[in-house]
Amino acid sequence: MSAPVLELTDATLAFGDRAVWSGVDLAVQGGEFVTVLGPNGSGKTSLLRAVLGQVALTRGRIAVLGRPPHRGSRSVGYVPQQRIVDPATPVRARDLVRLGVDGDRWGPGHHDHRARVDELLRAVGATEYADVPVGMLSGGEQQRVRIAQALASDPAVLLCDEPLLSLDIRRQHEVTALIDATRRVTGTAVLFVTHEVNPVLPYTDRVLYLAPAGHASGVPDEVLTSQRLTALYGAPIDVIRAQGRVLIVGDDLHTHHIEEEDE
Amino acid sequence: MILALATDTPWWQRLVDFTNYGELLPLVRNSLIAGALLALVGGLVGVFVMQRDLAFAVHGVSELSFAGAAGALLFSIDVTLGAVLGSLVAALVIGLLGSRARDRNSIIGVLMPFGLGLGVLALALYPGRAANKFGLLTGQIVAVDDARVGAMAVITVIVVGGLLLVWRPLTFASVDPDVAAARGVPTRALSIVFMLLMGLAVAMAVQVVGALLVLSLLITPAAAATRISASPIWVPVLAVVFAEVSAVGGILLALGSSVPISPYITTISFVIYLVCRWVGRRRRQRGWVRRVEPSVVLAEAGAVAS
Numbered sequence: 001m002s003a004p005v006l007e008l009t010d011a012t013l014a015f016g017d018r019a020v021w022s023g024v025d026l027a028v029q030g031g032e033f034v035t036v037l038g039p040n041g042s043g044k045t046s047l048l049r050a051v052l053g054q055v056a057l058t059r060g061r062i063a064v065l066g067r068p069p070h071r072g073s074r075s076v077g078y079v080p081q082q083r084i085v086d087p088a089t090p091v092r093a094r095d096l097v098r099l100g101v102d103g104d105r106w107g108p109g110h111h112d113h114r115a116r117v118d119e120l121l122r123a124v125g126a127t128e129y130a131d132v133p134v135g136m137l138s139g140g141e142q143q144r145v146r147i148a149q150a151l152a153s154d155p156a157v158l159l160c161d162e163p164l165l166s167l168d169i170r171r172q173h174e175v176t177a178l179i180d181a182t183r184r185v186t187g188t189a190v191l192f193v194t195h196e197v198n199p200v201l202p203y204t205d206r207v208l209y210l211a212p213a214g215h216a217s218g219v220p221d222e223v224l225t226s227q228r229l230t231a232l233y234g235a236p237i238d239v240i241r242a243q244g245r246v247l248i249v250g251d252d253l254h255t256h257h258i259e260e261e262d263e
Numbered sequence: 264m265i266l267a268l269a270t271d272t273p274w275w276q277r278l279v280d281f282t283n284y285g286e287l288l289p290l291v292r293n294s295l296i297a298g299a300l301l302a303l304v305g306g307l308v309g310v311f312v313m314q315r316d317l318a319f320a321v322h323g324v325s326e327l328s329f330a331g332a333a334g335a336l337l338f339s340i341d342v343t344l345g346a347v348l349g350s351l352v353a354a355l356v357i358g359l360l361g362s363r364a365r366d367r368n369s370i371i372g373v374l375m376p377f378g379l380g381l382g383v384l385a386l387a388l389y390p391g392r393a394a395n396k397f398g399l400l401t402g403q404i405v406a407v408d409d410a411r412v413g414a415m416a417v418i419t420v421i422v423v424g425g426l427l428l429v430w431r432p433l434t435f436a437s438v439d440p441d442v443a444a445a446r447g448v449p450t451r452a453l454s455i456v457f458m459l460l461m462g463l464a465v466a467m468a469v470q471v472v473g474a475l476l477v478l479s480l481l482i483t484p485a486a487a488a489t490r491i492s493a494s495p496i497w498v499p500v501l502a503v504v505f506a507e508v509s510a511v512g513g514i515l516l517a518l519g520s521s522v523p524i525s526p527y528i529t530t531i532s533f534v535i536y537l538v539c540r541w542v543g544r545r546r547r548q549r550g551w552v553r554r555v556e557p558s559v560v561l562a563e564a565g566a567v568a569s
Contacts, residue, residue: 052445053447054444054445070447071447072446072447072448073447076445078441078442078445078446080441080442080445083441087547088489088490089314089438089489089493090310090313090314090488090489090492090493090494090495090498091438091439091493091495092493092494095438095493095495096438096439098495099431099434099435099438099439099442099443100442100446102431103431103432103434103435103439103443103446103448104431104432104435104443104446104447104448105431105432106428106429106431106432107427107428107430107431108427108430108431109430109431128554129554131552132550132551132552132554133493133551136547136550136551146442149442150442153446159445
């Protein structure tokens with residue numbers, strides 16, 4: 001096996017006395033799809049922030065391509081959750097992608113990146129609406145553009161921070177399928193933070209489950225069991241498998257999630 | 264003099280009067296230069312004011328700038344210097360304390376009346392002519408001397424140069440703050456830098472259109488431009504053109520009249536905005552741009568693949 005593109009060794013993050021997570025060991029290979037699960041407040045977003053170099057670990061180390069993470073690294077791409085954008089915001093889909101190419105550089109910018117931007121938009125199937133203001137795109141279309149933006153720096157690791165939130169189920173599947181296709185084509189590793197297990201389950205190579213009483217990582221079938229999760233939560237949790245889907249019952253977030261899916 | 268005119272000429276002739284126009288024009292040469300410089304700065308700054316939702320902050324800073332200028336009159340120091348100092352202090356306070364929109368608005372709401380009150384106090388104590396006093400609130404054209412034009416040119420160079428330097432990361436931080444931060448763009452520092460550049464622009468505007476009407480050159484042109492375009496090149500270009508038409512056109516129209524300059528500038532920029540809004544609405548109703556047919560996209564992808 002080649003050297004991991006992202007490696008966490010005894011990674012521990014604490015705010016004051018409260019440990020968010022501790023002793024996380026994880027080695028992610030290029031092209032691997034790792035899904036990060038856990039209830040609200042379990043430090044999923046903090047994990048991404050640590051990989052981005054925005055928060056420093058309390059103990060242990062993180063390495064991206066063998067080096068400590070630093071702000072503005074072009075080796076790390078970031079796809080945020082979908083947000084409402086004012087339709088009058090003067091930014092077209094292609095402008096958002098262009099910002100991913102050179103938005104972090106000083107000066108007004110004199111290079112023509114049109115060919116590169118067109119290529120990125122084509123790769124995510126967003127050519128059709130390249131010149132539409134971002135605020136006039138649907139949630140799913142916006143997320144496609146976001147993925148193109150994140151790929152602009154040819155990242156070794158793609159961090160996805162709840163990119164499915166507020167999308168309907170069909171769009172959720174489209175966006176995850178696109179991310180899966182992307183990692184197969186580009187070989188970028190994916191660290192996918194979500195609380196919607198099912199859309200990502202078919203593509204997930206490994207799960208990192210962050211919970212109040214500890215964490216676990218491994219293939220989904222190993223980690224997502226009643227026994228493992230009960231131990232992780234320190235409270236009774238049931239993992240129910242039905243029609244190829246996984247329902248996690250017992251923590252508030254996931255029971256809520258089930259109700260949503262019944263609709 | 265104003266009163267005398269009021270009694271023997273009809274009101275419409277006091278609004279627009281082109282008699283002796285050729286003789287008057289050289290008198291306002293400095294004002295025209297000042298207006299043109301201000302429009303350039305206002306159009307460009309306005310683009311980011313819109314993107315960052317800072318309209319209220321502009322208004323707040325302009326009241327503090329007015330207080331600074333009024334204080335300068337009272338203490339017989341340079342008015343431009345006073346306006347700049349007032350602006351920068353306000354911009355810095357708002358920038359440092361108000362990183363979140365809700366905090367920012369309440370801080371501005373607190374600062375603004377205080378600044379206005381200070382300015383009114385300084386003007387009340389100022390023994391000079393009343394025309395100078397009102398000029399700071401509602402605008403003036405005759406009082407721009409060579410020294411002041413020079414100061415405004417220096418400010419223009421600083422603001423335009425500064426904006427060009429931070430243009431891309433500032434755009435990134437303004438329209439897409441989360442991803443910009445993830446990509447290492449110093450969003451907090453850029454926010455302060457922009458507040459200071461905006462403060463300088465306001466200090467210029469206070470001296471031409473007056474504190475109450477600064478928004479007409481710092482918001483309206485950019486707001487109009489974003490109605491009809493979403494292009495990162497055309498929005499600033501159009502904003503500057505609209506601001507130039509309003510400022511220079513307003514001064515030329517005001518020249519022969521006995522009315523202050525600002526109603527002309529504000530009216531022109533407002534009319535431009537209304538037209539752009541109407542055009543933009545029609546465009547929006549048609550879906551802004553024609554989306555490329557999916558079949559064309561597929562054919563293109565096929566061509567690329569083969």
